[in-house]
Amino acid sequence: WGAGSLLDTHGKSVGGSPSSSNFAVWWDGDLMRELENGTTISKVGGGTLLSVPACASNNSTKATPALTADLFGDWREEVIWRTSDDKELRIYTSNIPTEYRMYTLMHDPEYRMAVAWQNVAYNQPPHVDYYLGTGMAFPPPKPDIATGNSLSLGKAKRGLMSAGGRMLRVEAGRRIALPWGYSGADQIITLRDAFGRIRGDGRPRQGYLNLAEAIPGGMYFLEAHTRK
Numbered sequence: 001w002g003a004g005s006l007l008d009t010h011g012k013s014v015g016g017s018p019s020s021s022n023f024a025v026w027w028d029g030d031l032m033r034e035l036e037n038g039t040t041i042s043k044v045g046g047g048t049l050l051s052v053p054a055c056a057s058n059n060s061t062k063a064t065p066a067l068t069a070d071l072f073g074d075w076r077e078e079v080i081w082r083t084s085d086d087k088e089l090r091i092y093t094s095n096i097p098t099e100y101r102m103y104t105l106m107h108d109p110e111y112r113m114a115v116a117w118q119n120v121a122y123n124q125p126p127h128v129d130y131y132l133g134t135g136m137a138f139p140p141p142k143p144d145i146a147t148g149n150s151l152s153l154g155k156a157k158r159g160l161m162s163a164g165g166r167m168l169r170v171e172a173g174r175r176i177a178l179p180w181g182y183s184g185a186d187q188i189i190t191l192r193d194a195f196g197r198i199r200g201d202g203r204p205r206q207g208y209l210n211l212a213e214a215i216p217g218g219m220y221f222l223e224a225h226t227r228k
Contacts, residue, residue, distance in 0.1 A: 018044050022063050024125045026070075026077045026105075029098035031133050036125075038063040039081055055081035055090060064123050069115040070105035074098075077105070100138075107143035109195045144197060165223040172217035176200070176209040182224050190223040191215070 005013035020037035027034040027041050027049060034049060035042050038057045041050040057063040066080040066089060078093045105111045105128055114126030130140050170176050170191070182189060182204065189209050190201040199220065200211035 016045065023065065023068065025068050025079060026075065026132070027094050028076075028096045029100075031100060031136060033125075033133070036065065036068065036079065039065075041079070049096075050092065052081060052090075052092065054083055056084045056086075057081065059123060062123070067115070067118055068125060069118075070111070073104045073106070075100070075102050075105055102138075102140055103143050112195075144195075165221055167219055168222040169219055170215070170217060172214065174211045174214045176211065176215075178204055178207055178209055178222070182222060186226050188225045190225070192221040192223065194219070196221075 006015050006017050008014050018035055019042065020035050022038070023036035024033040025036045025041060027036075028043070032044070035044060039052040039055045040048055042048045057065060066082055068077050068079050070076065071078040071091065072093055076094045076096075076098065078091050080089055080091050082089055105126075106115070108128045108130070110129035111126050114124075118124070118126065128140075131137070132140065166179070168179065168191075176191065178189065187204060188201060189204055191199045191209070191211075193199050193215075199215045200209065200213070202209055202211070
């Protein structure tokens, strides 16, 4: 980035070029992201909001933080930097009030995946799977939230208690082979994917769980519930 204009996809100027392009972070009270570069957060076209000279950035000229993510649950993001002496990791959070209320960014599956890829793949800012910014549809889409012991069984939820769970690798299809101990006639089995969504449930038959719809192969969380 240098002096000049910021262009849209049609080549039309939409403003001046930002002062940096290393990272972005939702930090202040409005819906637009701020610039994160080195150990400084600044407003696009404005001044510095936070500068931490005691810390250092990573990846040489990329000058990226250790992590940016909505860690504490107020939809704005926190930034983690290492101290210059490499003895500490410090978490910085915004103290700027906001008038906007919404679910945490970590409720969004794409955002959670993006937070993970910062440390296991290409180090870039995480993004949600909907538009979050000025002019957005408000409130944003309600996330599909699932908790560890919830069942999509309607009235059958009553009178059940959890009998524990485990990770299970399954083959693609509708007929799921169950491990020993998860095939009792008094049990109700639930399969959840990596995002906590229920992909199938029902009573096991002869060591198998027969699903209404086929699921792709992969790792699933297997829950067993028995009647009280």
